[in-house]
Amino acid sequence: MKFVSWNVNGIRACLKKGFLDYFNEMDADFFCIQESKCQDGQVELDLPGYEQYWNYAERKGYSGTAIFTKHTPLSVKYGVGDQSTQEEGRIITLEYEDFYLVNVYTPNSKRDLARLDYRIEWEDELRGYLQSLDEVKPVIYCGDLNVAHEEIDIKNAKANIGNSGFTEEERGRMTTLLGSGFTDTFRYLYPTQTDTYTWWSYMNKVRERNIGWRIDYFIVSDRLQEKIESAEVHASILGSDHCPIVLKIK
Structure with a gap:
């Protein structure tokens, strides 16, 4: 099976930048998007053969997730737990006979870290949720998780220590999650690969120079490790400040 995850930074804008060409080319079993930035009725996607599940944020032009399957x-x-996470449309879980698919757009702790405490509460609650699912059947968890886990996952690590997405607290929560029965599929296959990123600032020529962060992930229950066939980062695909990532699993 093929899974795709992409923070599209506004599906309506991305549609004008080749989204459907990439979508059709991938022919994925599951295509997850984050930061859809639309409300019900604001966009109609004609995706023959796919069911569509949308979680819209109440605030217009903000957050939102969707799965096409x-x-x-x-x-x-x-959603899960705290009502505000549901108001922001950040989580969709699909249950299948052999696994759960969880698509997530993790809250940003903000440049001044004003939302860091909320973010850490979110991480703890979500980890508990994923563990509860994992007790029933394996989990495939994906999305824009808004954290570069290790120094290898960010271009200028030392200059970014303590910044949003690279704080000790956020990175530590990722370490805790991965230590509680889950696997970062890309790092599982490529433990030492450098210069592979999924997000780049819109600042001048940053993407051209590959000054990026790896903050988009496919994370699976440890017992799915032997079923991982490939984990890819499609950095050449434009249309958003993030690029798509792809997981193939038996």
């Missing part, structure tokens, strides 16, 4: 789920859940 060829496979009808056993159940669908929007």
Whole structure:
């Protein structure tokens, strides 16, 4: 099965920049997007063969997630726990016979770290949720997780220590998650690969010079490790300040 995850930074804008060309080319079983930035009725996607599940943020032009899938789920859940996370449309869970698929757009702690405490509460609550699912059946967890886990995952590590997305607290929560029965699929296959990123600032020529961060992930239950076939970063695909990532799993 093929899974794609992409923070599109506004699906309506991305549609004008080749989204459907890439979508059709990938022919994925599951295509997850984050930061859709739209409300119900603001965009209509004609995706033959796919069911569509959207979690819209109440605030216009903000956050939001969606999953497009060829496979009808056993159940669908929007949000988890704290009501504000549901108001921001950040989580969709699809249940299947053999696994759960969880698509997430993690809150940014903000440049001045004003939302760091909220972010850490979010991380702890989400980890508990993922662990509860994992007790039932394996989990495939993906999305823009807004953290570069290790120094290898960011171009200028030393200059960014303590900045939003690279704080000790955020990185530590990722370490805790991965230590509680979950695997970062890309690092599992490529433990030492450098200069592979999924997000670049819109500042002048930053992407051209590959000054980026790896903050988009496919994370799976440890017992799925042997089923991982490939984990790819499609850095050449434009249309957003993030690029798509792809997981193939048996």
